[in-house]
Amino acid sequence: MTVPFRKEMKVAMPFDAEAVRGQFPILSRTVYGKPLVYLDSGASAQKPSIVLDTMLDFAQTEYANVHRGVHFLSAAATDRYEAARRTVQKFLHAAREDEIVFTKGGTEAINLVAYSWLMPIIQPGDEIVLSVMEHHSNIVPWHFLRERCGAVLRWVDVADDGSLDMGALDGAIGPKTRLVAITHMSNVLGTVTPLNEIVARAHAKGVPVLADGCQGAVHEIVDVQALDIDFYAITGHKLYGPTGIGALYAKRAHLKAMRPFNGGGEMIREVTKDRITYADPPARFEAGTPPIVQAVGLAVALDWLMGLDRAAVAAHEHALLTHAREKVRQFNWLKVIGDAPGKGAILSFEADDMHAHDLATILDREGVAVRAGHHCAQVLMERFGVASTTRASFALYNTRAEVEALVAGLARAREVLHG
Numbered sequence: 126m127t128v129p130f131r132k133e134m135k136v137a138m139p140f141d142a143e144a145v146r147g148q149f150p151i152l153s154r155t156v157y158g159k160p161l162v163y164l165d166s167g168a169s170a171q172k173p174s175i176v177l178d179t180m181l182d183f184a185q186t187e188y189a190n191v192h193r194g195v196h197f198l199s200a201a202a203t204d205r206y207e208a209a210r211r212t213v214q215k216f217l218h219a220a221r222e223d224e225i226v227f228t229k230g231g232t233e234a235i236n237l238v239a240y241s242w243l244m245p246i247i248q249p250g251d252e253i254v255l256s257v258m259e260h261h262s263n264i265v266p267w268h269f270l271r272e273r274c275g276a277v278l279r280w281v282d283v284a285d286d287g288s289l290d291m292g293a294l295d296g297a298i299g300p301k302t303r304l305v306a307i308t309h310m311s312n313v314l315g316t317v318t319p320l321n322e323i324v325a326r327a328h329a330k331g332v333p334v335l336a337d338g339c340q341g342a343v344h345e346i347v348d349v350q351a352l353d354i355d356f357y358a359i360t361g362h363k364l365y366g367p368t369g370i371g372a373l374y375a376k377r378a379h380l381k382a383m384r385p386f387n388g389g390g391e392m393i394r395e396v397t398k399d400r401i402t403y404a405d406p407p408a409r410f411e412a413g414t415p416p417i418v419q420a421v422g423l424a425v426a427l428d429w430l431m432g433l434d435r436a437a438v439a440a441h442e443h444a445l446l447t448h449a450r451e452k453v454r455q456f457n458w459l460k461v462i463g464d465a466p467g468k469g470a471i472l473s474f475e476a477d478d479m480h481a482h483d484l485a486t487i488l489d490r491e492g493v494a495v496r497a498g499h500h501c502a503q504v505l506m507e508r509f510g511v512a513s514t515t516r517a518s519f520a521l522y523n524t525r526a527e528v529e530a531l532v533a534g535l536a537r538a539r540e541v542l543h544g
C-alpha cells in the first residue's frame with residue numbers, strides 16, 4: 126500500500142465475495158447463454174442495488190434543484206447534495222468539505238486543474254512532469270497547455286516490469302517544473318505509484334503534485350492529508366457509483382487561487398452589466414445545475430465501500446490477480462505487460478499472432494467480458510512497442526471461479542484461432 130491503512134482497517138478478515146456479489150443484480154445475468162464473467166471493472170464497475178435503489182428513491186421522493194429554492198424539496202435535495210460532499214471528504218480523508226469540488230468525472234477534475242489552476246500562471250518553457258503510463262485524461266489537458274501556452278511536457282519512464290522509474294522522476298523535476306501529474310494506479314499495468322515518496326520529492330523542490338486517482342481510489346485507501354497531496358481526482362462510476370459524477374480534491378489554498386473555467390449559474394456572488402464576482406470554492410467551480418442524483422448515488426457507493434473491510438477487499442483482489450497471473454504462465458503464447466511489485470488487480474496481456482480484439486471477441490462469446498485496445502494510454506503502448514493489449518480487470522465481486530473461466534476462455538481462443 127502506498128497509503129497506510131487507517132487504524133480501524135488494519136485487520137484483514139476473510140472477505141465473502143459471493144455474499145457481496147448478491148448485491149449486484151447484473152452479475153447474475155447470462156450473455157450468449159453463458160454466465161456473465163465481468164472482468165471490465167477497470168473501465169466501469171457495476172453498481173450494488175443499494176446505489177441504484179437509493180438513486181431511484183431520491184428521484185421519486187426528494188428531488189429538486191439544489192441551492193436555489195426556499196421550498197421543502199429544494200432544501201432536502203440541497204442537504205443530500207452537500208452531505209454527499211462530506212462523504213467524499215471522508216472517503217479521501219480531506220480536512221475540509223469545501224476542498225471537494227464535484228465534477229462530471231475524473232477527466233473533468235483534471236481539466237479543472239489544467240484550466241483553472243495552471244493555465245493562468247504557466248509561462249512558455251515551464252514544465253509539466255508526467256509518466257508514460259498516464260491515461261489520456263492525464264495527458265491531453267497538459268498537451269493543451271503545451272499547444273496554447275508553450276508548456277513543455279517532461280516524461281518519466283517505467284521499468285520493463287511497469288514500475289515507475291523514481292530516478293528518472295527526480296531527474297525530470299527541475300527549476301522550471303510547475304506540476305507533477307501522475308497516476309495513482311495505471312489502468313493498463315496495474316502499477317501503484319508510491320505517492321508519498323513522489324509528493325515528498327516534488328515538494329522538496331517546491332513543486333505541487335496532482336494524482337489521477339480514478340483507478341487508485343478504488344483499490345487503495347486514500348488519505349490526502351497524510352499524502353499532503355495538492356490535487357487528487359476521482360471518478361464515480363469506477364467506485365461502484367453512477368456515471369456523470371466525479372470529484373476533485375484540492376488544497377484550500379489552491380482552490381482559493383483558482384479562476385473558474387466554466388461560467389454560469391450558482392458559481393457567482395454578483396453579476397452586473399459590467400462586473401462579476403465569484404462565489405467561494407467549491408461553488409465557484411460548479412457552474413450550472415450539478416449532477417444531483419449522481420452525487421447522491423456516489424455518496425451511497427462510497428459509504429457502502431467504506432462499510433466493507435477494505436484491507437480484506439484488497440487481499441481478495443490481490444489473490445484473484447495472483448491466481449490469474451500464475452494460471453496464464455502456462456500459455457507461452459501470451460505475454461503479460463506489467464508485473465510491478467504490489468500492483469493492483471489488472472492483468473494486461475498481448476498474444477502471439479492474435480489481435481487483442483479477436484481475443485476479446487472470443488472471450489466475450491464465452492461470457493467473459495474483457496477490454497481490448499489501447500485503453501486510452503497510447504504513450505504507454507508505444508513504450509512497450511504494442512498497438513493494443515487485452516485487459517482483465519478484477520473487482521471485489523469477482524471470484525476464483527471467474528478467473529478459471531478467463532483461463533478456460535483463453536485456452537479456447539487459442540484453439541479457435543490456431544486449431
Ligand SMILES: Cc1ncc(COP(=O)(O)O)c(C=O)c1O
Nearest residue numbers: 230231232260262312339340360
Ligand atoms: C487512470 C484513469 N484516469 C482517468 C480516467 C478517466 O475517467 P472518466 O472517463 O470517468 O473521466 C480513467 C478511466 O478509464 C482511468 O482509468
